[in-house]
Amino acid sequence: MEASLARNLMSDEEWAFFERFILAVRAPNGRKPINHRLVLDGVFWIARTGAPWRDLPDEFGKWSSVYRQFRRWTLTGHWEKILETLTESRIVPDALQMVDSTVVRAHHQAAGGKRGTPRQGFGRSKGGFTTKIHLRVNAAGLPMRTDITPGQTSDYLGFDRVMDDNLPEPVVLLADKGCDADRIRAELQNRSIRPVIPMRKSRKRRVGLDWHLYRLRNLVERCFNKLKNARRVATRYDKTAESFLGFVDITSIRLWIRHLST
Structure with a gap:
C-alpha cells in the first residue's frame, strides 16, 4: 500500500x-x-x-x-480577518511591538501575472527577482499585520502599511535603522508611542537608544524564521500578490494557534 x-x-x-x-x-x-x-x-x-x-x-x-x-x-480577505481577530483579542501582551521586513526570492515561474510585476509585488533588487514581506509583531513575537511590496521598496513605505491600522497601539515600538526618519519618529510621538530605533550614519541630529530594549528585536527575526519554515513563504511561487500574502497570513495564523495551545 x-x-x-x-x-x-x-x-x-x-x-x-x-x-x-x-x-x-x-x-x-x-x-x-x-x-x-x-x-x-x-x-x-x-x-x-x-x-x-x-x-x-x-x-x-x-x-x-x-x-x-x-x-x-x-x-x-478571510485570512486577514482571522489575523485581526486574534490581534484585537489581546490574548498576548502587545505593549511592546516590533516592525521589520525581509526579502524573499521569487521563482521565475511566478512571473507573468496580470497587471504587470510591480502591481503583483515583484521587484528587482540585489537578490534578483524578489518580494519584500513587511511584518508587525507583538511582545510574544506573533504577527499582528503583514504586507508585501516589490523587493526594492523602502522600509518607509512598509512601515506606513503595517502601522496604518486600527490595531492595538504599542507603548514602545522597536525597528531597525531602515525606519530612522524624522517623519516616522514624529508620527510615533504624536501617537504617544516611544520609538526605539537606531540612527543612520547620515543622521545629523543625534538620538539616544535604549540598547537593552532594542535587543528584544530578535523576536521579529525569529518570527520571520518560523514563517519561512513554510516553503511557500520562503520562496515565492505565486503569480498574484493576493495568493502569496494569503500564504503569509495562513502561516501567521498557525503560529498563533500553536503558541496559544502550549
Missing part, C-alpha cells in the same frame, strides 16, 4: 478554531458544501511543502477545487 503524503494535519483543537470562521455555505451553483476541513488541510500542505497545486495528493480532493476555495477565501 502506498504511504500517505498527508502528515502534520490539523488537530481537532485547531479545526475547532477555524470552524468558527469558515461556514459550510452552499456554492452558487447549488452543489453540496465541500469538506472544509479537508480543503484547509490541503491548503496547509501546499503552504508547508511549496509544491505546485497540481501535485496536491488526491486524499485532499481535486486540486482545482481546493485551489478555487483557497482563492475565494483569499480574495474576500
Whole structure:
C-alpha cells in the first residue's frame, strides 16, 4: 500500500478554531458544501511543502477545487480577518511591538501575472527577482499585520502599511535603522508611542537608544524564521500578490494557534 503524503494535519483543537470562521455555505451553483476541513488541510500542505497545486495528493480532493476555495477565501480577505481577530483579542501582551521586513526570492515561474510585476509585488533588487514581506509583531513575537511590496521598496513605505491600522497601539515600538526618519519618529510621538530605533550614519541630529530594549528585536527575526519554515513563504511561487500574502497570513495564523495551545 502506498504511504500517505498527508502528515502534520490539523488537530481537532485547531479545526475547532477555524470552524468558527469558515461556514459550510452552499456554492452558487447549488452543489453540496465541500469538506472544509479537508480543503484547509490541503491548503496547509501546499503552504508547508511549496509544491505546485497540481501535485496536491488526491486524499485532499481535486486540486482545482481546493485551489478555487483557497482563492475565494483569499480574495474576500478571510485570512486577514482571522489575523485581526486574534490581534484585537489581546490574548498576548502587545505593549511592546516590533516592525521589520525581509526579502524573499521569487521563482521565475511566478512571473507573468496580470497587471504587470510591480502591481503583483515583484521587484528587482540585489537578490534578483524578489518580494519584500513587511511584518508587525507583538511582545510574544506573533504577527499582528503583514504586507508585501516589490523587493526594492523602502522600509518607509512598509512601515506606513503595517502601522496604518486600527490595531492595538504599542507603548514602545522597536525597528531597525531602515525606519530612522524624522517623519516616522514624529508620527510615533504624536501617537504617544516611544520609538526605539537606531540612527543612520547620515543622521545629523543625534538620538539616544535604549540598547537593552532594542535587543528584544530578535523576536521579529525569529518570527520571520518560523514563517519561512513554510516553503511557500520562503520562496515565492505565486503569480498574484493576493495568493502569496494569503500564504503569509495562513502561516501567521498557525503560529498563533500553536503558541496559544502550549
